[in-house]
Amino acid sequence: MHICFITHEYPKTGFPHGGFGSFVKIIATALVTKGIHVSVVGINYSETNEESIENGVALYRLKKNTVKGLSWWLNSKAINAKIREIHKKKPIDIIETAELGLAFLTKIKDIQYVIRLHGGHHFFAEAENRGIDWWKGFQEKRSFAKADAFVPVSNYVKTHTEKYLSYRKKPVTTIFYPINTDLFSPLHVNVVPFQIVFAGTICEKKGIRQLIQAFSIVKEKYPEATLEIYGRDWLFPDGSSYQQMLVEKEFPKLGSYADAVRFHGAIAFESLPAKYAQASVCVFPSHMETQGLVAPEAMAMEKMVVFTKLGPGPETITDYETGLLCNPHNPEDIAEKISWVFANKEKSIEIGKRARTFVLKKYGLENSVNQNIIFFQSLLIKKR
CATH class of the missing domain: 3.40.50.2000 (Glycogen Phosphorylase B;)
Incomplete structure (x- = not known):
């Protein structure tokens, strides 16, 4: 063939x-x-x-x-x-x-x-x-x-x-x-406490703006929290940067919390597992996906994942069983789900293990x- x-x-x-x-x-x-x-x-x-x-x-x-x-x-x-x-x-x-x-x-x-x-x-x-x-x-x-x-x-x-x-x-x-479940498999590395990881194109439909707004809420309760963002920038039709727009419009609202939000740019595909492994939670609040690769990839690593409840979200995650689903348009809901992970470490570990089993079977x-x-x-x- x-x-x-x-x-x-x-x-x-x-x-x-x-x-x-x-x-x-x-x-x-x-x-x-x-x-x-x-x-x-x-x-x-x-x-x-x-x-x-x-x-x-x-x-x-x-x-x-x-x-x-x-x-x-x-x-x-x-x-x-x-x-x-x-x-x-x-x-x-x-x-x-x-x-x-x-x-x-x-x-x-x-x-x-x-x-x-x-x-x-x-x-x-x-x-x-x-x-x-x-x-x-x-x-x-x-x-x-x-x-x-x-x-x-x-x-x-x-x-x-x-x-x-x-x-x-x-x-x-x-x-x-x-999903390449050999590449995306559990890594025995030290998890950075209260670290939130996002991976994907830096654009509106990936929910990154709402995630940054949610981070401000999370930071009030968990001062040690950090937000690590991996992905390429998206450009508006006039050539201006979406990432720069976030820095100019959203960062001032963060005040002193802005230093805890870091853009790392696009990284090699093979480097993603190491970034997921260090995270306390991986968050992908997409407004719309056809399926999305990042959520099941992180799930395959036994990571706790917060994914969108819209579109194929419910096909990918059973809420509170293999991950968490959020309203991607609601920063308060995103923040609530992130905070739940931080407050329920043992349950999150159990959910992460079930998530990998689910991904191995379905993806x-x-x-x-x-x-x-x-x-x-x-x-x-x-x-x-």
Whole structure:
């Protein structure tokens, strides 16, 4: 079997990437160990072509075209050409991409085209209460029409995407994100008392502003508390920094507590476990997620996690059994859940142990990879 993933976000040292890129790297590497040939095609961060083999995965990073008004077409043309070239050398069975990824892809006979639903334009437009951009909306509808099958990463993203886009009676199978439970496993290090850790993009929808507001409340009761923030900055359309906005507007409200809030910027994926391990509690009060990787990753380390009660939150955590759920729009509620962890250390340890058991069963890499292989094989059987 030969599977080709289309993504521009496959992790590359020195460059930022999102959850989709992390997912593709994890699943691609695992599929290779099962004897499956895997290729990844995407646009490079620079204006050069790069080809390499990483952990058995064939990577094709294509020269980035920057011609104003035509870059989308030129980039799509380059991807189509590379796919034809790869297919000629070693026939591709499955092509997988995200929601908009098939919009300008020319379908090749005998290849099955799959969209993995990580949360597309229509999904987040609803979640963020904003209008549909006609261009992105057009691409997403066009892409969905070309798909042969769909794989939502949570039941929540499946049902909410379906409100706006039709699956056209094509196969739809929910497969949760795989977690590398070997990398994200308990580490025997000293936990820093009252340390709160957040990881994710520094932007409004990740709930970081409300977390900083909640920290002020927590600090009143627990003066030793610190907030360590790991993740890349997000920029507004005018190019200004969201992180700088927080510093200018939220930090003055913290007063002397501001020194206990530290931005560390983006760090290597492999460095995250050590940061989670030191935390007394990991907090991810996202306004919206399709599934989210950070919560189950920290849970796999037996850490106490406070996650959003919205979206897929209840699919990820059973409140007070495998973690805590919070109202991400309510700083008081976030603060209350953090304070509960600090006040209930023994119970938090028990919850952390149950959390890892839960993650191993639901998000374990071996189980997830097998589910993906069975799904891909079912498409090939149907094709025949």
